Amino acid sequence: xxxxxxxxxxxxxxxxxxxxxxxxxxxxxxxxxxxxxxxxxxxxxxxxxxxxxxxxxxxxxxxxxxxxxxxxxxxxxxxxxxxxxxxxxxxxxxxxxxxxxxxxxxxxxxxxxxxxxxxxxxxxxxxxxxxxxxxxxxxxxxxxxxxxxxxxxxxxxxxxxxxxxxxxxxxxxxxxxxxxxxxxxxxxxxxxxxxxxxxxxxxxx
Amino acid sequence: xxxxxxxxxxxxxxxxxxxxxxxxxxxxxxxxxxxxxxxxxxxxxxxxxxxxxxxxxxxxxxxxxxx
Numbered sequence: 001x002x003x004x005x006x007x008x009x010x011x012x013x014x015x016x017x018x019x020x021x022x023x024x025x026x027x028x029x030x031x032x033x034x035x036x037x038x039x040x041x042x043x044x045x046x047x048x049x050x051x052x053x054x055x056x057x058x059x060x061x062x063x064x065x066x067x068x069x070x071x072x073x074x075x076x077x078x079x080x081x082x083x084x085x086x087x088x089x090x091x092x093x094x095x096x097x098x099x100x101x102x103x104x105x106x107x108x109x110x111x112x113x114x115x116x117x118x119x120x121x122x123x124x125x126x127x128x129x130x131x132x133x134x135x136x137x138x139x140x141x142x143x144x145x146x147x148x149x150x151x152x153x154x155x156x157x158x159x160x161x162x163x164x165x166x167x168x169x170x171x172x173x174x175x176x177x178x179x180x181x182x183x184x185x186x187x188x189x190x191x192x193x194x195x196x197x198x199x200x201x202x203x204x205x
Numbered sequence: 206x207x208x209x210x211x212x213x214x215x216x217x218x219x220x221x222x223x224x225x226x227x228x229x230x231x232x233x234x235x236x237x238x239x240x241x242x243x244x245x246x247x248x249x250x251x252x253x254x255x256x257x258x259x260x261x262x263x264x265x266x267x268x269x270x271x272x
Contacts, residue, residue, distance in 0.1 A: 016264055023256050028247040045259055052263045113239040132237050133244035160233050167236070 015055050018064055019048060025134070029069055032129040033076050035110075035118055043079065047072040066140045073126065073144060116166040124159035127152050132160075 026047055030040035050071050051058075058067055110118075117125055123145070130141040131152065138156075142149045 016260065020252075020257075020260060023252050023260075024248040024250065027250070027252075027256075028244045031247045032244060041253065041255065045256060048256065048259060049263060052267070111239065111243070113236060114243055117240070117243075128240065129244065133240040160236065163236050164229065164232050167232075 015058070019051060019068075022065055022068055023048070025065060026068055026072055029072060029129065029134060030076070032117070032133070033073070033122075033126060043072060043076055046075050046079070050075060063140060066136065066144055069130070069134075069136075070144045112167055113163070116163050119166050120159050120162055124155050124162060127155035128159035128163075131156050 023044070026044040027041060030044040030047070031037060034040040034043055047068060051068055054071075058064065117128075120128070126145060127141060130136045130144060131138060134141075136144070138149050138152050142152045145152060
């Protein structure tokens, strides 16, 4: 069972088998972060590749699931930062920005709770999902989110209260949905306006 | 619901706060179940072929040192 070689590729088959077994949870976590099923699966696949590439840094015997979730979460935020740096008037990327028509289509199929979840801040949502749905301890969730245990606890508590408020209609479901998406849309509109000066008016006038 | 429990008699001015807190806890439990259901629904889906293909590909592409 034990390979004579050291850490590196000691048991690649085991690692691969464990990765395979954890794919369903990666997809579930990705879905809860992204919302959009397709974006989520892309993220989960990126995570698999990253995990495989850095498998040497995983310490056997520690929590592989938490390790993978950490990679996935980091990837999620870095992808999003990159998306923001892209030229916002690029039609293709504009269509991928949350809040676009494509996203609204799947959002319409979500349950009230799922939609309410989209209204939470990223920090609250991820904490609530990890602890409330993923079954992680506050300690593991804190490690995944790179924050203090107490911070996770208060985020989970605030997320739970916020969800009830949203579901009770104290906070608008539609208005607060995807605040970044709304900003993105506004950003695109203003960029478009800059791109299209008054030329049309002169020509067409 | 029938009231045959004297201690829980619905006296209006008894403890609306406690009543309220109980309702909130019940809601939170329901929301918790819904969150787990959403998460489990995805986790219980069969793994899409894309993922299996990807895993196969990265497995094959990883350098294997001959022993």
